[in-house]
Amino acid sequence: MSTTRRLKSYYRLLAALLQARSSFDFALPILPILARLGLAFPIAYLIHKTIQPMTSQSSKYKVLVIEKAVFNEDIMEVLGEMPEVQVFGLKRAVIKCVSLGILPKQICGDDCYITDDPVANRAKLDYRKLLFSIWSYLSLFRSYDAVLTGNWCYWAERELGAVLEHSNIPFIVLHKEGIKPPERSKILRNLFKTQRGQFTGRRVLVYQEDEKNHQVDGGIARDEQVICVGMPRMDRNHKWRRLAAAGKVPSRADRQTVLFLAFLPNNFLPSYSGIESDLAWEELCSGTYRAAIELANENPTYDVIIRPRIQEAPEVEILLNREGPQPENLKIVSEGEASPLIESSWVICGHNTTVLLEALASNKPVVVPHFGESLDPRYEGFNVELGDAVEHAISVEDLKTRIKRHCETPYAINEELSFAVTEALQKWTGNPDGNASERVRKAILHELTLLN
Known part of the structure; x- marks a missing residue:
């Protein structure tokens, strides 16, 4: 030098x-x-x-x-x-x-x-x-x-x-x-x-x-x-579920709270890894965010939370704005851990993310949007299939209806998980037992x- x-x-x-x-x-x-x-x-x-x-x-x-x-x-x-x-x-x-x-x-x-x-x-x-x-x-x-x-x-x-x-x-x-x-x-x-x-x-x-x-x-x-x-971090979801089932901790927030796990149009598709591709979850993404905004507008007593990955928050904000103005009872929360949001929620909605599995381990109801590109054979193999462990919404209206049903009639947190949930946790996380x-x-x- x-x-x-x-x-x-x-x-x-x-x-x-x-x-x-x-x-x-x-x-x-x-x-x-x-x-x-x-x-x-x-x-x-x-x-x-x-x-x-x-x-x-x-x-x-x-x-x-x-x-x-x-x-x-x-x-x-x-x-x-x-x-x-x-x-x-x-x-x-x-x-x-x-x-x-x-x-x-x-x-x-x-x-x-x-x-x-x-x-x-x-x-x-x-x-x-x-x-x-x-x-x-x-x-x-x-x-x-x-x-x-x-x-x-x-x-x-x-x-x-x-x-x-x-x-x-x-x-x-x-x-x-x-x-x-x-x-x-x-x-x-x-x-x-x-x-x-x-x-x-x-x-x-x-x-x-x-x-x-x-x-x-x-x-x-x-x-x-x-x-x-x-x-490992799913152990605390299992622990929380058992405490909630025993009445030792609150099982949800006092206000009806809906958690949407944000995703981008390239989520887990070839372009996500930098490979040129015309595949994109455009309709699925747009419909999900539209459902979130409409749900918040139609139900002012609900708290609707959008949870993006912190690095994706600016893009998610743009996608939300395309679907219309954001009402006061809808907010974006990108920082902090997901567990407190799961615990306070009455129902969780999302696509292709481990946080859905953390919600299942907490025995929370999960609704997955299953319309648009999800029904296109070209996208087969790019979905994280959770089977009967979750509900599948076949349209924007169906997504809102299913979420509202859980907000109107919440079910009790159970200590024991269903076979379908246990099977999904084993396949995707290797942690159906909390150990x-x-x-x-x-x-x-x-x-x-x-x-x-």
Whole structure:
């Protein structure tokens, strides 16, 4: 690196130092500069300063979690009260910033990491070598017994798995999502073989058998690397249901509350993965949002809540506005956890989302819009089929009618789930019993005890 470029790097470092409000704020702009300079020790020190404890007790094992929305909920459900383990959190942005100092932009994406470009592949090796040095120094500040993340394919972490494995530190993936309709699974398996490559860490913990088959058949991991454990955060839905059935907690809000789980026209379709396609849930999407607005207008005593994924909230707002003005009793809630919304709702409506399954585990009535493109044979295989566990609305009017019926005559929360619901939970979440967290604990503890 020339003297001029080096001086510019130092000036940027000084500017960031002057503007920083916290170790995290300071680290983000500085880490790419330090990575380009190959300075592993100061990078390790900055990473150490950004790491925060997620549990307070000092324990035999220390586990580092690379944080991610929803994944954090699973982790705290599993490890939050596990006496053998102390959990520390590292924000994903920190790892990304280190990688951006070395990796070329064209491979900085989950779906474009695999490449034949020799320059990019040399950069990967350089990044791996730097991570090895960083981990060695980081271990001087605090020694970690395992590292957990939410998906095997996060591009900035791909080399980290190999580094940790070389250091005999388990790199464990606890997949934060696992529902893939059959056609989407088929598309992704083909993509993974050409664009994502293989998992280089120790173990992959998935929700259910379909996800395991998806990863093994897609060449992501070996059969013995993948363990089915179920959806950990669903344990609390099972627990809440039992408490509500026993009358120990309120089973719904005082006001009639309807929860619509928002979705976009490309939800789980080929274009969702960047593949050109004319398939789109246009009529289904439009009709569902129209039903929500009309329902709120026609029933001013109802609270109608639209729940989008936080990153999709602006697009959902646009889709809603197309269907008409939003009444005062309709609101969009994108932040916070979904569980309190499920618990307060009288009925839940949605399409292709795990939150519907969390609602079923809570023994809440679920209505799925099943009109428009859902009836088109071209879309067969792109629906998460829940069978008799849910009600299927065949039109906008039918959707409103079914929702109103549940608001007018709510049924009691039962401790026991129906066979249809249990079957759906087993297939899509691997957690029909509320014991997924215990299965994850056993799997993680097994890896930790092997270190001794």
